[in-house]
Amino acid sequence: MPSGQLSHVKYYLRFESRTELPERSPPLRRLLATGAAISLAALALLSSPAAAAAPPAAPPPTAAGDTRDREAVAPPPAPLELQRQALRRQALEEVAAGGAAAGLRAEADGTLPRTAKVGKQYVELAQERKDKVFVILAEFGDRTDPRFGGTPGPLHNTIGKPAADDNHTLWHRDFDRASYQRQFFSTDPGSASMRAYYRIQSSGRYDMDGTVTDWVKLPYNEARYGTDNCTESGQCRTNWDMIRDATAAWYDAERAKGRTPEQIRAQLAEYDVWDRYDADHDGNFDEPDGYLDHLVVVHAGKDQTWGGGAQGKDAVWAHRWFAYWNQAGTAGPEGNKAGGTPVGDTGIWAGDYLTGGENSGAGLFSHEFGHDLGLPDLYSSDGDNSVNFWSLMSSASYLGKGPNTTGQFPGDLDPWSKLQLGWLEYTEADAGRRTRAVLGVSGYNTADPQALLVHLPPSVTRTELADPYEGASQWWSGTGDFMDNTLTRTVDLPAGPAVFSSRVWYDTEQDFDFVTVEASTDGGRTFTALPGSVNGAPVPAKGLSGTSAGWAELTVPLDRFAGTSVQLRLRVTSDGNTHGRGAAFDDLRITADGGRELLRDGAEQGANGWTALKWSRTEGRTGSEQHPRAYFVENRRYTGYGSLLKTGPYNFGFTGDKVEFYPYQQGVLVWLWDTAYSDNTTKAHPGAGLLLPVDSRPQALRFADGSLLNARAQTFDAPFSTRPTDRVTLHRAGVPLVIPSRAGVPDFDDRHGTYWNADLPQLGVKVPDTGTHLQILKETADRATIQLTPSAP
Template sequence: MAGLASLATVVATLGFAATAVPGAAQADPGLDGIPASKGPVAAQKPDNRPDALSRKQTALRQRAVDALVSGDAKTVGKGADRTIKLDGGVKVDYPATQTAQLLTFLLEFGDEDSNPAFPDNTAGPLHDEIPEPARSDNSTYWLQHFTQQHYKDMFFNGLASQNGESFKSIYNEMSSGRFDLEGDVSDWVKVPNAASYYQDADGEETGEAMTAFLQDGADAWYDDQVDAGKTPAEIKSYLASFDIWDRFDYDGDGDFNEPDGYIDHFQAIHAGEDESAGAPAWAIWAHRSSVNTNGDVGPAGNENGGVEIGDSGLWIRDYTTEPENGGLGVFAHEFAHDLGVPDYYDTQGGDNSTGFWTLMSQGSWNGHGDGAIGTTPNHMGAPDKLFLGWYGPNDLKTVDGSGAPQQVVLGPSYHATDVGAQALAVTLPQGSATIDVVEPDQGTHYFYSGNGDDRSATTTSPTVAVPAGNPELTARVSYSVEDDWDYAYLEVSADGGTTWDHVETDLSTTTDPNQQNEGFGITGCSGTRDGDGVCDNEWTDLSADLTAYAGSNVKVRFEMVNDAAYHELGFSVDSVAIDGSVLTDVEDGAPTWTLDGFRVMDGSTFTLVYDQYYLAENKTYDGYDKTLSQGPYSFDYPLTAPSKVDQYKYQDGLLVWYVNGLYADNDVSSHPGGGQALPVDANPEYAYWTTGGVPVAYASGNVNSFDATFDVDQTDGLHLTRENASGTRSFDVAAQPSVPVFEDTDPDGYWDDSDDITSWFSTQVAGNGTVIQVVSSDESRGQMVVRAGRKFVAVTKAAAVTGTPATGQTLTAVPPTFFQSGVAVSYRWQVAGQNVAGATGTTYQVKPGDAGKAIGVVVTGTLAGYDAATSTASASGTGQAAAVTLSVDAPKKVKAGHKAKIKVTVGSAAGIPEGIVKVTFGGKKVTGQLVNGTVKLKLPKLNKAGKKELVVTFEPTSGWAPATTTLKIRVTKKN
């Protein structure tokens, strides 16, 4: 594990020093630092420690997945045999379904030997010796007896005390049933020495120490099986059931589903608590790694290091180790590393915004809020599910972030459903960055290794003839390589590149304090380090004796290998020669050399092109992700109850991840503002611990990122109080309307770089002009509608129409609300779906011809550089006929045999009605046409006296209401 360097000496992933954040103030010396937090976020050393082979495998798969997202690669095969096929025919293991085998040994400690650096641990611990926590401790997971059956239930059968939750079930849920876990747990056996024996004096789990621990554990387990009466054949047969996967495709046949002589997934659970959870430095820190990887041992035909289990012929190489009282979270987290998934927290001791959002950060310490922390984790994030191949054909929708906006329906992220896709990938153009390396030594060209964590790189010559006699290879080199952890090598192959020998140089060393030196490694600084430990990368001579290859045809290569954590600038090479005969001075670009990770430099800088994209997922409180509403916690009682926590809720909604190929980790304390995969915080303004409203201490990413999601509703507030010697401190974030739109036009728009510490949280974004909008969210179904693509005007509240749609009435358009400011608005009124000529204002007067038809308005928002948005609103109901008044001017009486005249007037507040008037008098009818709202009619003659009914009816043309009235007229006798 790499030591924690000061910020001034940390070199960012691609070689630029992180001595200052551009545009950011320094950390405020008047504020207390970020409070310590139990669990991985407080880590001062990484728990993911893959060897070179694992690093290469992970990097290759990530490259393949990135190519899959961009459309530059495709999957081939089905089920467990699915792979990603890259250019050149390389196949990358990418199973669509998989059944994994997990073998677990329970190991307690003896008393034969111990580490004198830790006089408090000369024996043990044995299992079941963890003290019962105090009543005030609501964070420590504890059982009186941690039995073999407990672990079988935790891993496979389901824990009755946790409603059937298990290691198996969480992986089944995260993978939507595509990953099944099988296996076994053996009972406790004792290794001969105390726990401290398996640490170095600094409390580091070195490769040598872990090799001893696993070898002792394997031997103890094998002896226990023999003592139980098992035959060697029975033991071998049992172990062979855990070897069905060829992790590294050792025979190169492209078939990963075959034995390779190594246990597929091995887990060593040690007695006692874990150092990462607060145990003493002699305790093992839970981690994933490989053992004895530099040893030329292993299964026959696949000698790839490791330790043999007794005389079984089966070997342990890659492993995880966890504490006796580990909850589901730590086991699920470490196993994910064994699958190639990286840590998402800052492994350099800083902090970032991943918090409880993922199993691969603080989420491994989640729970249900009713007991210990770490008992029930939440899910991995979308980047990891994509990396592991857990999205089916309909589970991941892809939208071009530079293309026309598209609408996508998402379901909940926790499992595949028929509600919608699990995640959205928004592709982006490749990014680029200018990287400073070192001034050329002579000429303008040289080889440069690049750098990063968990990586290796090579530059390989064509076949060359080595002269007879005492030939010497010489080169000019410049390097800044992490002392005793990262190494560069000169290597020679006499068989065409099938095998490689590490060759001693005048700059190499054989010391190997951390079991990272594969042999004759070059480490440290080629020149001088300043007071802050920064190397000046001075060019120097390298020489090596090639007498062992005199008279042979060989290939020569330089290799740079970086471990899992901190790294420096890397290794540069120029002017490679044998006995003065130049193999390459790199000035012609070295076209015959093969570069894998190395590059040819032209000058002191280069432009790095990298993949980038967004992944968005709808986080809901379902399945194991229910813990997002129950499990996040804060240690708020450091004075009276240091192990007591307060718990709070993370906000559901759309979580947007920025996957950024510029970086190989999320160590934002080394490179503020960027990481391998970070959530974009919808509310990025940093919040502090305060007293009386005045900031007094920095707050962690755990609490600052609780409301990182985008949504269309209201966020929950967060109110915490914490004890302090000088008084109570508060963390207060008020409830507020959710942010519904992510727009990346401003690369710094979601990054608070007020000072060096605040700049660790959230992330700079691509600046591509991409928009992702939450259009709607139905939490009862877990369904969310999003729109994504090149930047568009986003409507956050739809247009509306006010007024009654009756003839003559005025309707008013209420414009929509837009996310962007400065949006210009235009209107188009429509009747029956057709534009009304000239109706382009904010109001519209309903016409008689609109009756019975739908009336609406289309409001368009435009903004320079954005796709326009439209919002359509309709009046309530169809157009209504205008009410009328019907009045009749008629005589009260008329003589029999005479005609009388009447005048009918039809009026309306909406205008002058049009139509006909029908009159019925004594059973006889007359009709007339309204003119300007009136009509005069002669009544028919009636010869019979008496009261007669006069019925007057208005029958309108479209847009007016009909009306009828009845009067009585007396017909008098003739004189």
């Protein structure tokens, strides 16, 4: 991109009519023209009293502060979701890289395409459609399981009315079907629905509707499904049984009404029109795949995110997952056996789902629905980071408009999450180059872009491996969390025996990260892990795991594929916890009967027919990876859902359940996107993460006794601005801390500024020195004019 040139990337609306709209049309007028408009009243609701139609619940009380310490460890993504995220991450790294991004702009109007091809697989980049969401209301039965115990129920409408001094919990007398229909799907003026939220976040590119069932009764009590007594990471798999029993109870209730399986199937077929994982690998995501597209199970009682109410640790955590994914290959609809549970005799299955408690509101359900669309959590899985109320995918799922509305409204998505979904209208610039940009508000499209994406030089990491088995190079999988990295080629096998052999070296987390050799006979639609031996011992069913003692000899028979063309791939996967250095392969051979070599590759001859997804060839024993980086610069204002930053942030500053509310500040928020990291767990890597907002005032806020203010409040004044901050008073156990109004900080400079503080190691950001200086020239109610210049020497 030439110095100083701005590339203005705009998205347009594509609903059922697929009508393209004129350039520069104000987004709300564009939406009205398409017949899929965001109601102006949906924006007005954020400056009017909260609707009482769909009152959700409040976050759990924490006496020491308002940190999200009740958040469950997220369950590990199912393999298909892990693969989807890896493909999307690979594609969007090109956006961060800048110059390569042009390869993604295949459409005539210069926008990112809806899909991209990564290797031989397709990934969906833009969620531009109208979805249908199926919501089941489920209360618990009387049966108990002796393994888990617990009390019967709960039934719905048994959550007690909040005490007089509880000003954060939402409650109403009747959580009936109509209240949830409004909470999820209402478009009425003043509604606080999940549908209204996503229409505004997407600026009308995405819409939903659906149905909410009557309450159905599960056979067991909540402890049977919600127990924490399991050995799995994250939520227990007993949660899956709740999905199985909820769908079965609904189906049985419909049959009891006299409906036939064919009638029920016809209804559910309306909820299966999206091929989420491109099961047939044709790049067409707008087709059925045999699974409900979006399934929500609302369970009776408080979920454990809110403390669990009377059920406590027996309560189900709010989460999103794929039921029985471990049965992939044997269970599922005909032609797409990805696991799941059948919905009666309809032939349609439930796989992906999300769940939350009876008094969980649009905030929490919008957060979990973000996962359903493919967004990861941005809060830390261990400790704190700086995101907090700045994104729905962290604490902004807990916002409101004052007393007893906490969680009723979700806060805005961050710009990176909108980019993931194809909803961000942005402008681009290069680090250290002179550029001026005018930004509109970040919450929704205006005539000005929502964000500025500043491309930075990539970071480089080097990993020491074993010396190559032969020659000067070896194939290396790369390393990191949430890996799903593959090296694939097509092989035409002759009739008769054949064998794949290789030298393999691996360093992975035992029993959690795996190295497999896989084959596909259907053009890459499905792959099967192949049995074999390593140093003469059988390869475990899940694959190689742990650490090899130097180079090992791997042998995989291919006799079963004799006379066919197969895709053969090497695959390395990892979870979101500890990871090793990955896997290396050298001296790869495919040998036919009689010793005839069909392939011999020592990673010395370039790609040599392989398609690499995150694999690379090393120079000697050192593996090298480049990681694109970028700044997002956005203009946060009290408009749309952004107004909730003025009324919604809260602090447990007193004894009991009383909270105090305080405003997050307006201004220009700078985020660092660093693809060297796959999570925001800054306790493991202080000052660094996948996506972190930079705090313009990284100095620690302390009470008179020297103790620190809680993490959520520390970043309330993170934005850069020409204007002074508000005077804010917060408490801890009733003791006040007065934070005076402070002068605005209008300049960000990654060469001379310091935005990480050792007193708050998990909250600051260690920005790279790219010579980028950003200055705010002007701020109005809906615009910010900024200038990028090279930093001073």
